[in-house]
Amino acid sequence: MPSDDICLENCYARHLENPFLVLGLAPVASGADVERTGQKLLAMLAAGLIEAENYTTPFGPAMRTAEQVRWAMAELRDPCRRLGHEWWARGWQGVEVGT
């Protein structure tokens, strides 16, 4: 039987996987910032550094993987997609993430 909870869980997970949150960047970050931070996180994850394995969201910490970082970078390279993510990410600007 189809479950509404699964749809809701997917929607919620999608919001918490906002590329700006995954990369730990503000919505105003430039393309160069995105690339630099993404590469840095990939290197840290490849080296197995624990501090790179989690990222903070307004609703608690979440797990970060190399696939997510690559996906986030790809999303922010596309201006159309970036616009949508940026608009949502502005919602939690000014909130101390990770509370």
Next chain:
Amino acid sequence: MIYLLSAVVLAAWAAALWRHNGGGAVARGVLLMSLAATGVRLLAGNVGVWAEGMLDVGIALLITIVLPVWMCVYFPTWFAWRVLQPFGLRPAVLAGFWMSALVRRRDIPSIRIFLGALRNVPFPSASLVTADAWTALAAAVQAEHQRAFARVDAIIEALTHLPSETRFPGLARQVGVEVLARRAASRRDWAAVLRMTRIGHGRSVRFLALLAQAESGMSFSLGRLRLAWILAPMRIRTYRQVRALAQLSQSRAAITPPPPQLKTPQAALEIAVFSDARLRHVRLLGAAAKGQTIAMQEVLSLAHAWQKALDGESLARLHARALELDVRNGAQQAQTVKASVLQELTELADVAVGDLPPLGGGSSTDSLVDALAHSVQNHLYLKVDKTLAPLDADPAKRAPHPLAAWENWLALREAVDRFEQRVGQDALKALWYSQIRDRVWGWAYGEWKERGEQSGWAMAIVFDWMADQAEVLGDLPAAAINRENARVARLAV
């Protein structure tokens, strides 16, 4: 006098068994009782010689009637379930159930499926599955293994609201409900335990119901909880929990102080949650995704907040930013954002508790609330349509066994109930005549014709539901015919 009394008691017992469990159970019961009585008689003879005529009438009745009745009615299932089942001795457990006069001969294959489900054994081939309360409980146990709790809830909900004459054996209420309630208790889902124990009975179920009441903060009597714990099995395993509840209930006399005032950064989040629709939106999605109950009022209030957040100025800013990013179709992007918000609001409204505002009821500034009401209605209609699809009269598209067919119908029933609650009876009436009635009727008739008594229990419930719906919607001919169909299907069980 004692012989006359014994004969009357035995005749009443046999008649009750005949009515509930059929002639086979009586024959097995009489056979077992004869064996038990012979054994007890030998014992009683020796006790009688030893007591030298000092036993009174009460003890004589206890030895000659009560003990044999208990031995052959309750002992086999008790021994099979409490002693043999924990060791996984499925054939021995099944033999114990067979020897009990509480079990109907035709329930044995379904009990086998239920015992298999406890060990995560898949259902056998379709021809061996009969839809009844035992197999429904087996499906619920299987869903528990798969952590498909929505499916467990749907089955429990259906068993809670069975039509009055539908068969639900006492032993299934005792054993099957105990298994499910224990599993729900082990994951501390006390609301589910309370729902499940409503349809069960027995010592263990009674204890679990009281435990769930206590654990979920409802008022409870400590004395009753302790008594239920003493009477229930598995006392050692639950001792600590009962002791902790007893200590808690004794320390509850104090008045609870208010929660401490929020300080940053949690306070900053709370303030932001109330000031920004996006944050409120994600917070509400999170609450709903975690299975918390959300009120329709909260969803409507969020829609009002979105109405302001998605006004011309906000969308103009988005458009301007689109130009900065060199996105050509900025207006289209703004519409995409709006559509995605509406879609997620619809998901939230779908699970929220409460009434939707009537269509066109919102003010001119509440176009999003109106769009939400439209979208929810459309969503509910699509759900009815989707759940109707598997109910096909075509034998080639039929569910693999009658219980799976019954579960398909459970999904439809839930969708129809939601549609009626949210959209209203007039819209349901139109849907009843145009889509539901003939399709479900044709499907149930096909199931019955194809599978006969194997599907009798399930189809009696479906025909009863059809009759109830038809009655409420004023379709009296369909109500009368389906009531009769339900009666005929029930006779086969």
